[in-house]
Amino acid sequence: MIFSGNWLNEFIDISEDNKLLHKQFTMLGIEVNSITSIYYMFSNIIVGEIFHICCLSNKDSLYLVKVFVGNDIFLNIISKKFSFVIGMKVAIATVKSVLPNSLYIKKRVFKNIISDGIMCSYHILGIEYNNFNIVVLPNYVEAGKDILNYFDFKDKIIDISINYNRSDCQSILGLARELSVLSFRNIKKFDISTKININNNDHLPITIEDSFLSPIYLGRIIKDININNIIPIWMSERLRRSNIVLVNSIVDIINYVSLEFGLFVNVFDLDFIDGGINIRLNKLGEKIILINNSNFILNDTNILIVEDNNKIIEIAGLTNSKYCVLDKKTKNLFLECAFFSSNIINNFIINHKIKTNFIRFNSNNTDFSFYLKVIDRVTYFILNICGGRAGSVIDVSNLKFLPKRHCIKLSYKKINLFIGHKINHSFIIKTLKFIGCTLDINDIILNVFPPYWRLDLLTEEDLIEEIIRFYGYDKIPDIPIVGSDIPSKVFSSNLSVDRIKTLLVDKGYHEVITYSFVDNNLQTLLYPKINGLSILNPFSLEKSVMRLSLFAGLLTVLQHNINRQQSDISIFEFGVCFSPKLTTNSIVKERLLLSGLLSGTKYNEYWDMLSVSVDFYDLKGIIESILSLFYNFNLINFKAQEYSFLHPGQSASIYCKNIYIGCIGVIHPLIAKYLVFDKPVILFELIWDKMLPASAFNFNEISVFPVNRRDISLLVDDNIYIMDIINICKKVIGELLVNIYLFDVYYGNSIPKGYKSVSIAIFLQSFIKTLEDYEISEIINKCLFDLQNMFNIKLRS
Incomplete structure (x- = not known):
């Protein structure tokens, strides 16, 4: 919103200091884009009245214009064609004038005719750059006078941004109200209820099919106007400084009053209205002929229209028909100032993405007491500028259908608790009264x-926000928050989910979201011994049961991509699964699971390297990365275990702190065949409630003592799992273990048949001292002793 500071100053005194004014708007929560003081850089620009016009050159569109500048002096001005007429008053620069940038006017000669000056545009005078319209002045100005006598350049242009829910501030009056509350100053008294001389007895019948459609509807007929008269300079300058384009005197007056008071008055050419006016909801298929002669078909219902006896003349407050456009020949007007049903209007706005002045001024907050005053104000300006004869106001309002004011109970105790600072009760009451609220006061609660x-004031919190705003955020002291530094479990859970998702995305995985209901055939193949929960009214056979796990959805996503020649897939999902729960009154057990899937090749094929398929250990590494975010590496174990949906011998259960938290493995061959997968598919599943750490943060002490590495090579039976060996070593070494991993497996002539040689690296470190060699040897020997007793494993020489 852009407007003149002098205009606002008519309602309430504002600071001449731009910085202070900027601060006041900011304290009100209004964003200030700029406050620019106006200045002029010209002198001796005078008023000239066009006396005679003749054409000098059709080719160059040059005209000789004789201009009267007072004291019986006439000047010859050679000018290009514009919409000038005899009697028009314009701004003239002569040889005595000084233009911006210290430019001077020189006499020019064309076809032996001397041009004594130029007609000035707003751009030439530096008033508004890129506005090349000639400065046209109203008839009341005196020829020969300096135009500075009529232009108020001691002004500032204020550019602000208004929040969407504060349309009451999109007017000069609304902004004055805000500033009045800030300083507890009353708005200056102004009388807009100017007495109108009624000298027109014409009446237009107006009917409303249902009063809730338009609780307020005021109309007025004005006849015999002269629309070609020019509005006063003070009015045109305020509109121009508000970035409003001047159209004609009637439209300019309406725009002025709308911006001043926030209410829009619509105007029709009375000669195009047949009979009376009726306000109703539309019928499907009706049409309105718009200003550009195009037909707008009303294909929706519940559209509010205004019609005469033969045609639709308006989509209520939004779109006029071509029959209601004002032109230079317009003589008779019908003014409309109405409050239409906001719900119906807003639905039409949303569906058709329309923006008009009506939306700006009428779609939200409205001062219902101003409708009569505003239509009188518009009438007053029209009669004084354009002449005419005004009729009485035609009022068909039914105020009982207006939106009701609701009572908000405001507790003093809640105000202090909400703000964390005690505000004096008298300040609260005074602020609410200045806002315009009606109060029912007692010692505890305000109604x-x-x-x-x-x-926009709907709740107790809205009122508290207003009190804080006018009290001043800067007056509320900074008080340190007192509370626990330990994050709640809910906070820890959310933070953990975010960390895991970020890790998976960083490693090239994509998150997917699938339906909670899946294909019964596929789920039965995955879990043949568990019956899923059936849906009574599934929207398709492929979505007929609730999912027992996330695998069915992930496999369906993979199949969808493979069918579109995208086989290298790495995806994960975090969601709720449902299974029958027969032991309690509840029939459904919900589990929160994190699952993922890996398929295709690990690397793309290059000229010096063949493509490599993903395998079990690629996904196992991902699981270890996830769990290592929250747990010490030594607490994570994988144990071989068979599942109905995983490949026998290529699947494992996952334990943390000896608690089962999930599974991992290659998809079962029968399921891969059913889904026509020809490349390895590896799955994992983690039970969120069991793997959720007590805290989202994992703090590890760092030892200052050296790490010691020992490598052992063992002769092991082929049927013994490496993880079993590692788990025994973890158990023996305990807290001294930093890391342990397999780094070599060997088969050869020196190795007996049915055996293998495995080499394991063990890293040990103490937090209290440097480990001696004999202490390390004792630990390694203990590991070897337990391995020999458990699996008959021997140390290779």
Whole structure:
């Protein structure tokens, strides 16, 4: 919103200091884009009245214009064609004038005719750059006078941004109200209820099919106007400084009053209205002929229209028909100032993405007491500028259908608790009264009725926000938050999910979200011994049961991609699964699971390297990375275990702190065949509630003592799992173990048949001292002793 500071100053005194004014708007929560003081850089620009016009050159569109500048002096001005007429008053620069950038006017000669000056545009005078329209002045100005006598350049242009829910501030009056509350100053008294001389007895019948459609509807007929008269300079300058383009005197007056008071008055050419006016909801298929002669078909229902006896003349407050456009020949007007049903209007706005002045001024907050005053104000300006004869106001309003003011109970105790700072009760009451609220006051609770123009005040919190805003955020002291530094379990859970998702995405995985209901055939193949929960009214056979796990959805996503020649897939999902629960009154057991899938090749094929398929250990490494975010590496174990949906011998259960938390493995060959997968598919599943750490943060002490590495090579039976060997070593070494891993497996002539040689690296470190060699040897020997007793494993020489 852009407007003149002098205009606002008519309602309430504002600071001449731009920085202070900027601060005041900011304290009100209004974003200030700029405050620019106006200045002029010209002198001796005078008013000239066009006396005679003749053409000098059709080719160059040059005209000789004789201009009267007072004292019986006439000047010859050679000018290009524009919409000038005899009697028009314009701004003239002569040889005595000084233009911006210290430019001077020189006399020019064309076809032996001397041009004594130029007609000035707003751009030439530096008033508004890139506005090349000639400065046209109203008839009341005196020829020969300096135009500075009529232009108020001691002004500032204020550019602000208004929040969407504060349309009551999109007017000069609304902004004055805000500033008045800030300083507890009353708005200056102004009388807009100017007495109108009624000298026109014409009446237009108006009917409303249902009063809730338009609780307020005022109309007025004005006849015999002269629309070609020019509005006063002070009015045109305020509109121009508000970035509003001047159209004609009637439209300019309406725009002025709308911006001043936040209410829009619509205007029709009375000569195009047949009979009377009726306001109703549309019928499907009706049409309105728009200003550009195009037909707009009303294909929706519940559209509010205004019609005469033969045609639709308006989509209520939004779109006029071509029959209601004002032109230079317009003589008779019908003014409309109405409050239409906001719900119906807003639905049409949303569906058709329409923006008009009506939306800006009428779609939200409205001061219902101003409708009569505003239509009188528009009438007053029209009669004084354009002449004419005004009729009485035609009022068909039914105020009982207006939106009701609701009571908000405001507790003093809650205000202090909400703010964390005690505000004096008298300040609270005074602020609410200045806002315009009606109060029912007692010692504990205030019953607050917000004003009609503040329909954004709906809750107790809204009122508290207003009190803080006018009290001043800067006056509320900074008080340190007192509370526990330990994050809640909910916070820890959310943070853990985010960390895991970030890790998986960083490693090239994509998160997917699948339906909670899946194909019964596929789920039965995955879990043949468990019956899923059937849906009574599935929208398809492929989505007929609730999922027992996330695998069915992930496999369906993989199949969808493979069918589109995308076989290298790495995806994960975090979601709720459902299974029958027969032991309690509840029939459904919900589990929160994190599952993932890996398929295709690990590397793309290059000229010096063949493509490599993904395998079990690629996904196992991902699981270890996830769990290592929250747990010490030594607490994570994998144990061989068979599942109905995983490949026998290529599957494992996952334990943390000896608690089962999930599984991992290659998809079962029968399922791969059913889904027509020709490349390895590896799955994992983690039970969230069991793997969730007590804290989202894992703190590890760092030892200052050296790490010791010992490598052992063992002769092991082929049927013994390496993880079993590692788990025994972990158990023996305990807290001294930093890391342990397999780094070599060997088969050869020196190795007996049915055996293998495995080499394991063991890293040990103490937090209290440097480990001696004999201490390390004792630990390694203990590991070898337990391995020999458990699996008959021997140390290779």
